[in-house]
Amino acid sequence: MIDTHCHLDFDSFAEDLEQVLERAQLAGVTSFVNPSVDLESCKNALSLYRRWPQVHVAIGIHPNSCQDFDDSSLERLRELACQPGIVAIGEIGLDYYRNRCPPETQRRALRSQLRLAAECALPVIIHNREAAEDLLPILAEHARSLSPAMRERPGVLHSFSASAEVAWQALKLGYFLGFTGPVTFRKAEELRGIARQVPPDRLLVETDAPFLAPTPRRGKRNEPAWLPYIVDRLAGLHAVSTEKMAQLTADNAGMLFNLPL
Numbered sequence: 190m191i192d193t194h195c196h197l198d199f200d201s202f203a204e205d206l207e208q209v210l211e212r213a214q215l216a217g218v219t220s221f222v223n224p225s226v227d228l229e230s231c232k233n234a235l236s237l238y239r240r241w242p243q244v245h246v247a248i249g250i251h252p253n254s255c256q257d258f259d260d261s262s263l264e265r266l267r268e269l270a271c272q273p274g275i276v277a278i279g280e281i282g283l284d285y286y287r288n289r290c291p292p293e294t295q296r297r298a299l300r301s302q303l304r305l306a307a308e309c310a311l312p313v314i315i316h317n318r319e320a321a322e323d324l325l326p327i328l329a330e331h332a333r334s335l336s337p338a339m340r341e342r343p344g345v346l347h348s349f350s351a352s353a354e355v356a357w358q359a360l361k362l363g364y365f366l367g368f369t370g371p372v373t374f375r376k377a378e379e380l381r382g383i384a385r386q387v388p389p390d391r392l393l394v395e396t397d398a399p400f401l402a403p404t405p406r407r408g409k410r411n412e413p414a415w416l417p418y419i420v421d422r423l424a425g426l427h428a429v430s431t432e433k434m435a436q437l438t439a440d441n442a443g444m445l446f447n448l449p450l
């Protein structure tokens with residue numbers, strides 16, 4: 190299994206990352222994508238990759254950390270984008286729920302980073318909270334700017350939590366949808382209804398650790414070893430075995446992020 194979104198560089202793992210990775214391995218989770226949230230986090234994620242090459246890295250500036258986003262941040266990202274271990278630009282996007290940065294600044298940072306992704310032929314990891322209306326046209330514009338090969342794998346709407354309508358539009362643009370702990374929550378019938386209808390070749394699984402621990406670990410610090418709860422739930426929704434769902438989501442992750450087999 191591949192955990193396509195976990196923040197292993199966060200402080201919450203500073204004390205016991207070695208054990209966290211061991212527990213993941215024992216649970217069958219052997220490969221990871223660690224998205225960054227700011228320039229500091231890009232550096233930290235890259236140093237994890239140098240120690241553990243199964244921790245692949247996405248570089249980018251999160252919509253909640255883009256207050257000071259300017260040309261020099263973009264230059265810094267451009268320098269990093271060519272480093273070994275980089276598989277995507279992310280996480281980037283729009284967050285109108287927490288709204289820590291002015292929406293206009295968020296959109297500017299998003300557009301600049303999407304252009305960088307197109308330039309480097311890298312997929313993007315998209316964070317969206319209550320911003321789909323502004324996000325989708327920007328993603329459509331991005332899709333049009335891509336080469337035919339990249340149009341097959343533009344990126345993922347990570348921790349998908351929007352409406353069915355947003356899901357269909359994103360799928361039409363070629364995006365993958367990433368499912369996290371909430372798909373296991375008791376009251377998440379609507380989200381499960383969407384997950385059930387996503388074509389199997391567009392499904393991704395992710396923990397978003399340390400956040401969003403799945404049932405029955407809800408409320409605890411999340412970690413990649415708990416990815417199987419999500420795989421299991423999606424397997425049930427698609428009426429396939431857990432092994433089959435693990436395999437197909439790993440294949441999808443391999444395709445999207447161009448991971449070594």
Ligand SMILES: [Zn+2]
Nearest residue numbers: 194224280397
């Ligand atoms: Zn995240």
